[in-house]
Amino acid sequence: MKKGTIAMRTIRLLAPSRLEMRETDERPAITDSTVRVDIKACGICGSDLALYNGRRDLSGEHYFGHEFSGVITEVGNGANGLKKGMRVASELVKGCGRCWFCRNGMQNYCKSLNDALLPGGFTEQTLVTNTDAYSFLSPIPDELDDITASILEPANCAYHVAMKANIQPGDSVLVIGLGAIGLVAAMILKTMGAGTVIGADRSKLRLEQVRKTGLLDVIDTSEPAWMEQVKEMTAKDGVDIVIEATGAPPVLKDAMAAARTGGKIVVPSVYFGGIDGFEPLPIMRKELTIIGSKGPAPQLKTDGTSAVVEKVVQMKDDLRKLISVYEYKDALQAFADARSGAAIKAVIQFS
Ligand SMILES: [Zn+2]
Ligand SMILES: [Zn+2]
Structure with a gap:
């Protein structure tokens, strides 16, 4: 020193x-x-x-x-x-x-x-x-x-989530858990060609904050009928891609219920603990793909510069909110x- x-x-x-x-x-x-x-x-x-x-x-x-x-x-x-x-x-x-x-x-x-x-x-x-x-x-x-x-760093983690989702144009997306990673992943997926993008959270405070930004349509998962709302918003099929970003293990069951047959679930959640009464059958019945996404990863363009920096510049006004x-x-x-x-x-x- x-x-x-x-x-x-x-x-x-x-x-x-x-x-x-x-x-x-x-x-x-x-x-x-x-x-x-x-x-x-x-x-x-x-x-x-x-x-x-x-x-x-x-x-x-x-x-x-x-x-x-x-x-x-x-x-x-x-x-x-x-x-x-x-x-x-x-x-x-x-x-x-x-x-x-x-x-x-x-x-x-x-x-x-x-x-x-x-x-x-x-x-x-x-x-x-x-x-x-x-x-x-x-x-x-x-x-x-x-x-x-x-x-930039959390945006990198969110970009990693978005890449794991391997989105196809028009795919519907449900992001459960509107912390920074979930929100930024939703925003990035929009720029990558997602169709309907829905944010979901159980905190009234967080829902109100996100509504105020005007960045995302949100639904309240503390309402018993929220899953019906999701189905309504996605022509009853369920969503193509679920991002499970709550960190609460039981919500993985909701993610599996919300996903369409053939849907994908990307999990950046840091889970502590387990899920009581977990029934894994939908993984087979719906041919679900469950993908983990851990932290940041290099996301470089062919010229060697950061794709995430470019994305953050593109979204800077929204990110600032x-x-x-x-x-x-x-x-x-x-x-x-x-x-x-x-x-x-x-x-x-x-x-
Ligand atoms: Zn971090
Ligand atoms: Zn190495």
Whole structure:
């Protein structure tokens, strides 16, 4: 560690439910395999909340605060063309390219991720691993502001969901669970040619928030007749594609009921626990395809640039509607609002 001159504001999670806001002049020293990023904005992810709630083990976790935008201020060996002064945002861009997962289109499981250093973006400066075998930063264009750019990482996860859906033009889509991933996946699928796209949630607050954005037709799954509504909206056949993004295991049964015969269910949910009385028969009866979608994955165009950055630029005005911005001094409120659902995507701004 070396001493800097100006104090750096940080938010650390010391233990479940124990956030510490602290100014420090201790900065980790840059190495060959890292770049230093001055953080402009960092969003709060559901996985950050899982760490906060103690649902995930904090020890060995490297991803508290992984949804950030910023400016590169120092580079190690300069891999991946990253340069001082570049505006960047976080997303998984590159795995080693050699392991079984990378060779089979599953870079999100690449072994090089295990060694990656990602101390997190809830601090004014952070080091991010940047090597020939790993990259977690994409350059962003001027037309994307720092706040909107911070949604790149969850947009990458949502893009991964949309790709897993392998949508055909006009396919109907039901997204159950309108957190950021579900919502952004719905928005991306619309741009990819989906027909009817329906959002579903049981939280009145969330339904009202989404209605206000005007981005999506929504139905209330706390209403007993909601499944009938879905069938009405899709000519009684059921939906072609269900995105099950609630994280509540029993909802998988609803997803199977809502899907048409021959339908697909994509599951980005992080489930805890099981399903009482689960009856799997519809998997055979309806020839359902159930597809998992785990976290982010490199989504590069043939020219090597990020397809997700391009998509975020295309959708920037709509994505901005999902974001609530908090100054650093209000960081604890940001976490409270992320937990209560008062914010769809809470983003902490360092300015
Ligand atoms: Zn995340
Ligand atoms: Zn690999």
